[in-house]
Amino acid sequence: xxxxxxxxxxxxxxLAAGSALALGGALPAARASGSIAATTYPxxxxxxxxxxxxxxxxxxxxxSVNLVASLAVDTVSxxxxxxxxxxxxxxxxxxxxxxxxxxxxxxxxxxxDKVPNLKDIPPRFIDPRGLGxxxxxxxxxxxxxxxxxxxxxRSWNDLLKPEFKGRVGLVGxxxxxxxxxxxxxxxxxxxxxxxxxxGFDFLKAVLPNVGAVAANPGALATLFQQGQIDIxxxxxxxxxxxxxxxxxxxxxxxxxxxxxxxxxxxxxKNTKNVDLAAAYINAAISPEVQSKMAExxxxxxxxxxxxxxxxxxxxxxxxxDMEKFNRVDWAKLNPRRQAMIERFNREIxx
Numbered sequence: 001x002x003x004x005x006x007x008x009x010x011x012x013x014x015l016a017a018g019s020a021l022a023l024g025g026a027l028p029a030a031r032a033s034g035s036i037a038a039t040t041y042p043x044x045x046x047x048x049x050x051x052x053x054x055x056x057x058x059x060x061x062x063x064s065v066n067l068v069a070s071l072a073v074d075t076v077s078x079x080x081x082x083x084x085x086x087x088x089x090x091x092x093x094x095x096x097x098x099x100x101x102x103x104x105x106x107x108x109x110x111x112x113d114k115v116p117n118l119k120d121i122p123p124r125f126i127d128p129r130g131l132g133x134x135x136x137x138x139x140x141x142x143x144x145x146x147x148x149x150x151x152x153x154r155s156w157n158d159l160l161k162p163e164f165k166g167r168v169g170l171v172g173x174x175x176x177x178x179x180x181x182x183x184x185x186x187x188x189x190x191x192x193x194x195x196x197x198x199g200f201d202f203l204k205a206v207l208p209n210v211g212a213v214a215a216n217p218g219a220l221a222t223l224f225q226q227g228q229i230d231i232x233x234x235x236x237x238x239x240x241x242x243x244x245x246x247x248x249x250x251x252x253x254x255x256x257x258x259x260x261x262x263x264x265x266x267x268x269k270n271t272k273n274v275d276l277a278a279a280y281i282n283a284a285i286s287p288e289v290q291s292k293m294a295e296x297x298x299x300x301x302x303x304x305x306x307x308x309x310x311x312x313x314x315x316x317x318x319x320x321d322m323e324k325f326n327r328v329d330w331a332k333l334n335p336r337r338q339a340m341i342e343r344f345n346r347e348i349x350x
Contacts, residue, residue, distance in 0.1 A: 034063040036089040036276045042069040043218025044241035044298055045092075052292040057283040063276050071216055072097035073174055079106050079268055086268045090277040092284075094176035095262045096330040096337070098132055107131040108267040114278040117285045117304065125262075125303040132264035135284045136293065137301035139251075139258050139316045139325065140177060143224065143234035147248040155255045156188055159206050159231060168209040169229035173344040175216045179337060180261055180328050181233045182344075188256060193332035196340055203348050213349050224249055235261075237299045240312060244297030258316055260325035 040049045046069045054065045070078070072093045079086050083106060093101065101107070109130045112118050118126065118133065125134040142153045148167070153159075159168050171178040182199045189198030211229050214220035221238045223229045225247050239251045265284050267277040283289055290302035291310075299312040301322060309319065316322070333340075 048298040089271040100334040139236040142252040145230040152252040167230040169232035240297040240299040
């Protein structure tokens, strides 16, 4: 079985100038030229941020962005290792890594007066500590090749079917997708965030069908695109991105229901660019940027109450529906996550 390294998506052209007026008023303090370092995720996220978020921020501030694709756990590790001279000014972190990183005291409180779009973010999407704002949501289910699999899968147990021998893809537990899916697999067999043994039992059972293991969702998408796998877990936005590239893929709802993962934007403590970092987050949570990212091919669910919910996102349900989707109790999983990752790498990722 092969382990796939991180893939990088091609760069796409950004928005036209003039979007500054669409961001709820750019920050006066951030109008000078400058540069910040920000993180994104490999794959469709990087494409979406380069196409929509970065140009909107640049138009509003005249500043540039060094955008670095990085998994959340890797981002936190790099920041913790260099607290006094952090490598990033602002970062995006999935809910689990974000909550776990609070213990390291690496976040600056977001200055609400410099992020005017915060007023349109429902309180449930703003950390009460003021250290992060959840700017997007992703749905995940069963991704499958529609040319190879004519009957849509309906259960995670379908991955165990003999006809999928050598065609199942896995994603490493160092990714939030892998960790959240692991919880779903554990629950499928009677476990939970504090009892992951049933999840490992499932992975061992599916191992004979596994054709490849990807390090992250972006690399998993590449496996589908190259035809190396036909069925796996995946996010709706990655599936949408692949569909736009002509890949025959769809996302099926498991009988246990859709699952949801949130992503937060934060300002890193000791940054010398607090104002620009605040302006970047202001752009990220603007209704204009969020509405664009909700459209094809990205289908990232917005959190701004003024953003438009595209037809591509509505196929999974309303925002009210999404609040009822399966979620991970990260407070229970985080203390066990590192051991879970190490065990996966030792027993499964071969």
